[in-house]
Amino acid sequence: MKTILKFTLFLFCAVTYAQTTISGTVNDDSGQPIPGANIIIVGTTIGTVTDFDGGFTLTTNQTPPFTIQVSSVGFESFSQxxxxxxxxxxxxLNEGTALDEVVISASRTPERIFESPVTIERYGLKAIKNTASAEFYDGLENLKGVDINTNSLTFKSINTRGFATFANTRFMQRVDGMDNAAPALNFPLGNLLGMVETDVQSVELLPGAASALYGANAFNGILFMTSKSPFDHSGISGYVKGGVTSQEAAGNNEYKDYGIRVAHKFNDKFAAKVNFSYLQGTDWVANDTRGKDRNSTFIKPNSTRENDIDYDGVNVYGDLVSTNLRNVKESPTFLSQLPNPALANLIPDVNVSRTGYDEQDLTNYDAKSIKADWGLYYRPWENDFEIQYVGKIGSGSTIYQGSNRYSIKNFFLQQHKLEIKNDNFFVRGYVTADNAGDSYDMVFTGVNINRQWKSDDQWFGEYAGAFIQGTLAA
Structure with a gap:
C-alpha cells in the first residue's frame, strides 16, 4: 500500500508551467482581414500567423509583461x-508608403563606349537577331560578367559581380529610362513585364557599381533597354515561336510565344507605335520530397513522411508546424481521450509535425506573360526636340523562389511616362503601379489550410491521444 501511495503522489507532483494565451485579429485600415500576418514575441522566435479571417491565437510559457510585434508584407509593423x-x-496595420529618393544625374561630357571609364557590355540588333536563346533576354547570359538565375520558366534574374540571388535588389533594370522594378517587390521580374522583342533597339549593361550616377540600388550594376523609335523604324513586324518543354514530373507541354509591333510615321512631326506579346507554357514542377533538417539547410538522411514523424519536406508545405508532444500534456483535447489523466506521462519526448501538402497540389504551374505598350512621339520643330508619351502594361503568372516559394498569379504592372528631350537635355517623369493579383505564399498556404480545417492544438492533442491509445493496445 505504501508503494502504491508513493507512486500516486509522484504522478500528481508533476510541475505545471503557467501558459499565457493571446488572441485577436489583424485588419488593414479599411477593416479587411490580413491573412498570413506574422505575430512574434519580441526577442524570441515564438510566434504564429493569422488565418484567412485575420484571426490568431498565440500560446506561450512566457509570463507577462512582454511585447509582441505584428507585421505583414506591404504594411507597417505594429508593436503591442x-x-x-x-x-x-x-x-x-497601415499600408507602408516609404518611397525611394529621386536621383537626377548625368555625365559631364559626351562619351563613346570606347572612352567610358567603366565596362559597358552592349547587345545590339544584330546580336538579338542571331541569338539561339528562346528570347532575347536569355541571350544576355552571353555577355561578359553576367549570370542569369532561372527562377522559373518566365522569371529570369540577371546577376553581376557574383551576387547570385533571385531577388537582386541591388541591380537596376531600366526600360526606356523607367525603372522596371515592381514597387511591391523592389526588384524586376526579369522580362516578364518588360519589353517586346520586336521593339528592342539595344541593350547596354554596366556590370559594376553604378551607384554614383543611379543611386544605391545600382550597387551591383544596371541594365538599359532602349526601344525603337517609330520615326526611324516604321512598319509592321512580328514573330511566332513554338516548342515543347519536357520534364519527367510534368510530362511534355506546349510552349508558345507571339509578338507584333506596329509603328507609323505620319509626317516629320508625329509618329506612333503599338507593341503586343503573349507567352504561355507550363512551369517546371518542384517535386523534391526529401526531408530537411529543421536546424540547418541540409537534407536529413532517409527522412520521408512514412518513417519520420517530424518530417519537413523540401517541396512539401504545411509540415513547417512542429511541436514536442510533451507540450500538449495539458491540452483539453488530449486529456479528453485518456481513461486516466495519469497516462499523460507516457508521452515521449519527441517532435511531431503536421501533415503537409505537395507543392503541385497547391499550384497549377501555368506560366504566362502578356505585355503591351504604346507611344506617341511629337517633334514640333522637326528637329531633335521631341515630346514623348509612353504607356506600358504587363500581366503574368510565374513561380518566385525567395525565403519561401511564391505563386505569382495574375500579377499586373503598369507604367506611364512623359518625356521632353533633345540632344542636350531631357526631362522625364513616370509613374509605376502594380497589383499582386491572386499571388500567394505557398508555404503559409499549406500551413493555413491545415489550420483552417483543424487547429494546431486540436490536431496535436488528437495525435498524442491516439499515440497513448495505441501504446496501451500494443
Missing part, C-alpha cells in the same frame, strides 16, 4: 505590450 493572460487585441 501584453500585460495579462487571455488578453485580446485588435490590430490595424
Amino acid at each position: 505590450e501584453i500585460t495579462s493572460n487571455n488578453q485580446t487585441i485588435d490590430v490595424i
Whole structure:
C-alpha cells in the first residue's frame, strides 16, 4: 500500500508551467482581414500567423509583461505590450508608403563606349537577331560578367559581380529610362513585364557599381533597354515561336510565344507605335520530397513522411508546424481521450509535425506573360526636340523562389511616362503601379489550410491521444 501511495503522489507532483494565451485579429485600415500576418514575441522566435479571417491565437510559457510585434508584407509593423493572460487585441496595420529618393544625374561630357571609364557590355540588333536563346533576354547570359538565375520558366534574374540571388535588389533594370522594378517587390521580374522583342533597339549593361550616377540600388550594376523609335523604324513586324518543354514530373507541354509591333510615321512631326506579346507554357514542377533538417539547410538522411514523424519536406508545405508532444500534456483535447489523466506521462519526448501538402497540389504551374505598350512621339520643330508619351502594361503568372516559394498569379504592372528631350537635355517623369493579383505564399498556404480545417492544438492533442491509445493496445 505504501508503494502504491508513493507512486500516486509522484504522478500528481508533476510541475505545471503557467501558459499565457493571446488572441485577436489583424485588419488593414479599411477593416479587411490580413491573412498570413506574422505575430512574434519580441526577442524570441515564438510566434504564429493569422488565418484567412485575420484571426490568431498565440500560446506561450512566457509570463507577462512582454511585447509582441505584428507585421505583414506591404504594411507597417505594429508593436503591442501584453500585460495579462487571455488578453485580446485588435490590430490595424497601415499600408507602408516609404518611397525611394529621386536621383537626377548625368555625365559631364559626351562619351563613346570606347572612352567610358567603366565596362559597358552592349547587345545590339544584330546580336538579338542571331541569338539561339528562346528570347532575347536569355541571350544576355552571353555577355561578359553576367549570370542569369532561372527562377522559373518566365522569371529570369540577371546577376553581376557574383551576387547570385533571385531577388537582386541591388541591380537596376531600366526600360526606356523607367525603372522596371515592381514597387511591391523592389526588384524586376526579369522580362516578364518588360519589353517586346520586336521593339528592342539595344541593350547596354554596366556590370559594376553604378551607384554614383543611379543611386544605391545600382550597387551591383544596371541594365538599359532602349526601344525603337517609330520615326526611324516604321512598319509592321512580328514573330511566332513554338516548342515543347519536357520534364519527367510534368510530362511534355506546349510552349508558345507571339509578338507584333506596329509603328507609323505620319509626317516629320508625329509618329506612333503599338507593341503586343503573349507567352504561355507550363512551369517546371518542384517535386523534391526529401526531408530537411529543421536546424540547418541540409537534407536529413532517409527522412520521408512514412518513417519520420517530424518530417519537413523540401517541396512539401504545411509540415513547417512542429511541436514536442510533451507540450500538449495539458491540452483539453488530449486529456479528453485518456481513461486516466495519469497516462499523460507516457508521452515521449519527441517532435511531431503536421501533415503537409505537395507543392503541385497547391499550384497549377501555368506560366504566362502578356505585355503591351504604346507611344506617341511629337517633334514640333522637326528637329531633335521631341515630346514623348509612353504607356506600358504587363500581366503574368510565374513561380518566385525567395525565403519561401511564391505563386505569382495574375500579377499586373503598369507604367506611364512623359518625356521632353533633345540632344542636350531631357526631362522625364513616370509613374509605376502594380497589383499582386491572386499571388500567394505557398508555404503559409499549406500551413493555413491545415489550420483552417483543424487547429494546431486540436490536431496535436488528437495525435498524442491516439499515440497513448495505441501504446496501451500494443
